[in-house]
Structure formats: C-alpha cells, structure tokens
Amino acid sequence: MPAAPDFPPAPDRVAPKRALISLSDKTGLEDVARTLHDLGVELVSTGGTRAAIAGFGLPVKDVADLTGFPEMMDGRVKTLHPVVHGGLLGVRDAPAHAEAMTAHGIGGIDVLWIDLYPFEQTVASGGDFEAAIENIDIGGPAMIRSGSKNHGYVAVAVDGESIAMIVEALKAGGSTTLELRKRLAARAFARTAAYDAAVSGWFAAQLGDAAPSRKSIAGALAQTLRYGENPHQTGAFYRTGETRPGVANARQLQGKELGYNNIADADAAYELVAEFEAPACVIVKHANPCGVAVGNSLEEAYARALECDAVSAFGGVVAVNRPLTGADAKAITGIFTEVVIAPGADEEAKAVFAAKKNLRLLLTDGLPDPLATGEVFRSVAGGFLVQGRDRSRIAPADLKIVTRRQPTPTEIQNMLFAFTVAKHVKSNAIVYAKDGQTAGIGAGQMNRRDSARIAAIRAREAGEAKGLAHSLAQGSACASEAFFPFADGLLEAVAAGATAVIQPGGSIRDDEVIAAADEQGVAMAFTGVRVFRH
Template identity: 75%
Template sequence: MPAAPDFPPAPDLVTPKRALISLSDKTGLIEVAQALVAAGVEIISTGGTRAAIDKAGITVKDVSDLTQFPEMMDGRVKTLHPKVHGGLLAYRDAPDHAKALSDHDIAPIDIVWIDLYPFENTVASGGGFEAAIENIDIGGPAMIRSSAKNHPYVAVCVDKAGIDEVIAALQDAGQTSLSLRKSLAARAFARTAAYDSAVSTWFAAQLGDSYPLRKTIAATRLQTMRYGENPHQSAAFYKTGEDRPGVATAKQLQGKELSYNNVADTDAAIELVAEFEQPACVIVKHANPCGVAVGPDLLTAYKRALECDDVSAFGGIVALNRKLDAATAEKIVEIFTEVIVAPEADDEALEIVKAKKNLRLLVTGSLPDPLSGGQVFRSVAGGLLVQSRDTARITAADLKIVTKRQPTPTEIQDMLFAFTVAKHVKSNAIVYAKDGRTAGIGAGQMNRRDSARIAALRAQEAAEKIGLSESLAKGSACASEAFFPFPDGLLEAAAAGATAVIQPGGSIKDADVIAAADEAGLTMAFTGVRVFRH
C-alpha cells in the first residue's frame, strides 16, 4: 500500500484555468462552454463534443493537440496519456509534482465534465453483446477517478447538475471551493462505481451466472424521507436499474411525499393486483392485503374488497389494475386512504382526488409481470440475501385432489384465487375466499391454527358489517401458503365454514390432514408448490 505523501494542505479556493469536456449527452453543452469561456477557462475536448463546441463558434482545443498523439483504434485510445492524466493528478503545490509538470510541459486541468458512454442505455434498449462491449467506457472512468482523487485542485462533474454548480461558483466568485470539490468527487466515485456495477451485472447475466462471486448493486436516490419505519430512524428511497414497473418508476400526480412505509406497502399492493386479469382491487395495510376482489369493473371490485375488512382498510393503500375512473375515485375518497396506485387515471378522477390534498396518487403506466424473473434482496447484519422472484402460478391443471370428495368448478376457482392471494400474505398465512374476493385473511402468525382463527374472525366481522347472517367464510375456499403440519389448522377452517382447502402438501402428517378433511366432508387440493413469504 503506497504511503501517504507529505503534501502541503489543500487550498480552499482554486481559480480554474482549464477544463476538459467529453460528453455522450450534449444537453446544455454550448451554454456551459460559453460560461466557461466567459470565466476565462480554456476548453479541451474530444470527438463529437469538440466538434459541437467548435461548430458553435467557441474556441476549443483538441485533446490530440494537447497530447501530440493521434486518436486511434476507433477512439479506444485518445485520453489515456500522461499529458491528460498528469494534468489531472498533479498536486500543484507539491514541489516534485510542479517540477514534473514543468519538465514535461504538462498543463494542469482544473475542471472535468464527463458523462461516460451510454452503456446502461445500450443494454436497456436491447443492444447486442458487441454493441454493449463497445459502449464500455475506459478513458472516461479513468479521467473521472483521476480527477476525483485530486479533488484538492480539480472539480469533477459527472452530470449536468454538477457542472451547473461549478458554473454558479465561477459566476459568483471566479473560484471553486474545497467543499464543492469534495462533494463533486464523492458523486464522481459513486458514478463510476455504479457504471462498473452495471457492466459487471450485465456480463454475469451474459454468462448465465445469477449469483457471481462478487455482486454489486447500484442505485440512484429518488428522495430522502422524513423518517424510516419509525420517527427515530432516518431513511431514503433509491431506484435500481431493474426494468420493472412499480413504485420506484411510478409518477406521483399529487399528494404528500411517500413515506418509507408507504413505499413498502404500495410495492406489496402493486405486485398482488398485477396477478389478476379481471378488473381487480387490492387494499394493503402494513404490507399485508386486508381486502382483495375482482369484479366486472373497478368500482365493484373496490366495494367488494373494502367489505372484506373496512377497519383495516382505514389509512391503507389501494391498488387497481385498470385506469382509475371517477366513480371509483369518488368511492375511495370516502374513507381516509394513504395511497391510490393504478396504471392510469382519467381527468375526472384526478379532479376528485385533488380534493384530498394529502392523498398520494401514483400512476405506473403498466403493471409488473408476475411471471417475469429478476431478483429480490434482503439485508441482514453484515450481509445480503438474494433470491429469484417468486413467479409461481398455480392453475387447475396443477392441482392434485387428495380427498374423497372432488371439488366443484366454483370451488376450484375459489381455491386458485385464495392461493394467489396467499402468495402475497406474510407467513403463516391463511386466506378464505369466495366468488372472486377474500372473505378473511390471517397473516404473520407463529402457527397456522391461529392464522385460521384470525381469518375466520375477520370473515365473521365482515359479514356482520354488511348485514349477513352467515360468515363470509361460509362455503369458501381456504388457502394455506405452506403445508398444514397438523390437522388443527384445517379443522379451524372447516369450523369457519370453508368447504374446500388448497395447500402445498408435503408434511409428514399429510395422511392425518387428509383423513381429517375427509371426515369433515371437505375437498382438498395439493399444489406441490410452497409460496412462503417471510
């Protein structure tokens, strides 16, 4: 490891004399170049960037004139030269460095604005292997890292926001401050790290390596939050490069900023509502669905979902899989709701929601594909758990009927609906469902029997609220996202009024559970697939 050199203290203020610019996205280039020239800064540039500056009638020096070496190998070699990196890395106030600059006729470079080849965009747009390789920038990251390392003298910018800060400093005082240069350097190192992460992630995918030895995750901050799960915790929301519609890519049309818990709950709601092809509504509270329903239209679906548990729905998240219309919006705003999320919203619905100024309305443009792959992450102390997304989807053909009584077509539909919802409920999970809506949901209990009891209680309370004499669970299908280890949970479902049960199977007590189902007159299907969700 190199020893730290005995350099003089870094200056607070630097008066820039020379800038190097190399851009793929040339938005704002001419205005910045004009401002630099007005501040007395000489501009050095390359390729298309130099041509654009020159075409605007602004004096610009080609890097080849600086290095006295031609650009070669299709542009792969042009800035990797001591005349460039010496000008970036030299510690101006160190006598040895100053002598090297003089001896080799190297001019210091004080401002760098580079945005890197568009590798991420090339991959996102479906560019092939060779196109992606050619868009891996080499000279750009090298110059950025050199500049960031030498932030005592160099202001390095990796985006328009950064160069705008530099221009503002020059127009205000004609100098850059050490605090600004440090801030820019930190952002620069983060940018090259994210760039390298994108390249390494893509390359591993080309090799079919889902879990490489070294895994990096790059993310861009969308917002800082007032607090995290609790007021004493700090938090921020980041967007990764995953191409998946959801809360991170949604457009917020109105309402307060999303909170940490809003984001988590909204994500859970979107992922579940995307499972359904019919018009559907999902109401989520504390990352668990409390009401799910389909219907001929959104308004009907929302009403049916709300009836499942209107107590828990208060202050919840409402997710829809169709364009939000006025009638549905009018009904939703009757109770306090934190977030409405839908693919789109019509103008009349927007006007209705505006009356609730704190209500957040998000539009996603489209919905995530429940069958698409990708990975999900969870942090643990000192580490990160990574797994593939749960894309399990059970159809009628997948069911293995293990009881004497065969299910009716209606019972099969109810079982599949209930199991789809159970996939999105925190374990241990029990879901009663009937006629395309949940009747009762029991989530997150330490044993399956208690989840069945809680779900039954919700179903009974819901029936009483809407004036029914029998529990909503009467004649329902009961879904368990993991196997019943003992008959007790299944018997609770039977007591609640369920007539059909769907579960993965696979317990050493399966025979006892099947016998209990037969004795109770239930029909039961095994899926062979567990959809546990911690």
C-alpha cells in the first residue's frame, strides 16, 4: 500500500484557469461554456463537444493541441495521456509535482465536466453486443477518477446538477471551495461506480452467469424519504435504471410525498395486478393483498376487491391494470386510500382524484411483464441475497390432479386465480378465491393451519358484510403457496367452505393429505411449483 505523501494542505479556494469538457449529452453546454469563458477560464474539449463549443463562437482548444497526439483508433485513444492526467492529478503546491508539471509542459486542469458514453441508454434501448461494447467509456471514467482523487484542486462534474453547483460558486465568488470539491468528488466516484456496475452486470448477463464472482448494485437517488419503515429510521429511494414499469418509473401527479411503506406497497400491488389479463384491481395493506378481483370493468373489479376485506382496505394502496376513468376514480375515492397506481388516467379521473389532496396518484404508462427476467435483492448483515424474479405461471395443463374427484372447469379457474394471488402473499400463505375474486387471505403465519384459519375469518366477515348467510369462501378454491406438511391445513380449508385445493405437493406426507382430501370429497391439484414469498 502506498504511503501517504507529505503534501501541503489543499487550498480552500481555487480560481479555475482551465476547464476540460467532454459530453455525450450536450444539454446546457452553451450556457456553461459562455459562463466559463466570460470568467476567463480556458476551454479544452474533444470531438463533437469541441465542435459544438466552437459553433457557439467561443474559443476552444482541442485536447490534441495539449497532448501533441491526434485522436486515434476510432476515438478510443484521445485523453489517455500524461499531459491530461498530469493536469488532473498534479498537486499544485507539492514542489516535486510542480517541478514535473513545469518540466513536461503540463498545465493544470481545474474544472472537469464529463458525462460518459451512454452505455446504460444503449443497453436499455436494445443495442446489440457490439454497440454496447463501443459505448463503454474508458477515458471518461479515468479522467473522472483522476480529477476526483485530486479534489484538493479539481472540481469534477458528472451531471447537470454538478456543473450547476460549480457555475453557481464561480458566479458568486470566482472560485470553488474545498468543501464543494469534496462533495463533487463523492458524486463523481459514485457515478463511475454505478457505471462500472452497469457494465459488469450487463456482461455477466451476456455470458449467462447468474452468480458472478463479484456483484454490484447501483442506483441514482430518486427521493430522500422523511423516514424508513418507522419514524426513527432514515430512508431513501433509489432508481436502478431498470425500465420495468412500476413505482420507480411512475409519474406522481398529486398528493403527499411517497413514504418508504407506500413505495413498497405500491410495488407489491402493481406486480400482482399485472398478472391478470381481464380488468383487475389489487388492494394492498402492509405488503400483503387484502382484496384481489377481476371484473368487466375496473369499477366492478375495484368493488369486488373491496368486498373481500373492506376493513383492511382503509388506508391501503390500490393498483389497477387499465387506465382509470372518472367512474373508476369516484369508486376508489369512496374510502380513504393512500396511493393509487395505474398505467394511465383520463382527465375526468384526474379531476376526481385532485379533490383528494393527500391521495398519491401514480401513472406508469405500462405494466410490468410477469414473465420478464430480472433480479430481486435483499440485504442481510454483511451481505445481500440475489435471486431471479419469480416468473412462474401455472396453466391448466400443468396441474396434476391427485384426488379421486376431478375438479370442474370452474374449480380449475378458481384454483389458478387463487394460486396466482398466493404467489404474491407473504408466507405462509393461504388464499380462498371464487369467480375471479379473493374470498379470504391468510398471510405471514408461522404455520399453514393458522393462515387457513385467518383466511376463513376474513371470508366469513366478508360474507356477513355482504349480508350473506354463508362465508364468501363457500364453494371456493383454496391455494397454498407451499405444500401442506400435514392434513390439518387442508381440513381447515374444507371447514371454511373450499371444494377444491391447489398446492405444490412434495411433502413426505402427501399421501396423508391426499387421503384427507378424498375423505372430504374435495378435488386437489399439485402444481409442482412452490411460490414462497418470505
């Protein structure tokens, strides 16, 4: 490890004399270049950026004029030169550095503005392997790291916000402060880290390597949250750059700032509602669905979802899979709702929601694809877990009927609907469903029997709320997201009114559970797929 050199303290203020600018996105370039020029800062640039600055009628020096070497190898080699990196890394007040700079004709570079080749955008737009490779920036990250390491003298900008901070400081006092340069360096190192994470993640995916030897996760700050899950915890929301439609890429049209739990619940609700082809509504409370239904319209789907558990739905998150109309909005605003997330909304719907100032309305312009590949992360002490997104989808042909009684076509549809919902309920999960509507949901219990009982309570209360003489689970299908280890959970489901059961199977006591189903006269299907959600 190199020993720390005995450098003199960095100055608090640096009045820049030279700026090097190289941009892919030239938004705001003219205003910044004119401001720097008017402040007496020499402009140095490369390629298209140099041509753009010259086109503004401003004097600009080509990097090749500094290095004495032309841009070569299709632009791959232009800034990787001691004159450039010496100008960025040289400690101006260190005698040995100053002597080397003078001896080799190296002038200091005091401001660096670089935004890197658009690798992430190239990948997101579907660019092929060769296009992605050519958009891996080499010189840019090298210069950013050099200038950021030497933040005692160099102010580095990697985005519009960073260069705006530099320009503001220069307009105010003609110099940058050490505190500002440190903050800019931290932003710059975070940017190159995120860039490298994007490249390494993409490369591993190209090779089909699901578990590379090193794994990086990067995100851009979307929002500093008032707090985390609880008021005594800090919280922040980051976007990874994934283009999957959802809460991270949604437009918030109105309402209070989203909180940590709002974001988590909206994500859970939207991922579930995207599973259905028919107009569907999902109501989520505390990370679990409390009501899920399909209908001939969103208004009908919402009404049916609300029937499942109107008590829990109060203050919940509502997700739908169609653009909202005014009628839909009027139905949803009938009770207090925290967040509504949808692929769109017409003007009448927006006007209805606008009357509820605290309600957050999120529009995504699309639905997440349940079958798309992707990764899910979870932190643990000292590390994190990574797994592929659960892309399972069970079709009638996938079912293995294990009981003497065969399910009816209606029971099969009920089973598939219930199992789809169970995939999005915290384990241990039991879901009763009938005719495209959940009847009762039991989530997150330590044993499956208790989940079945809780779901039965919800179904009974839902039936009472409708004025029925029976539970909403009467004639329903029961879904268990993992196998029944004993027959007791199945018997609870039968007692609740279920006539058909769907579960993965695979227990050492499957024969015992099948025998219990036969004795009770219910049909049971095995999926062979477990859909735990811890």
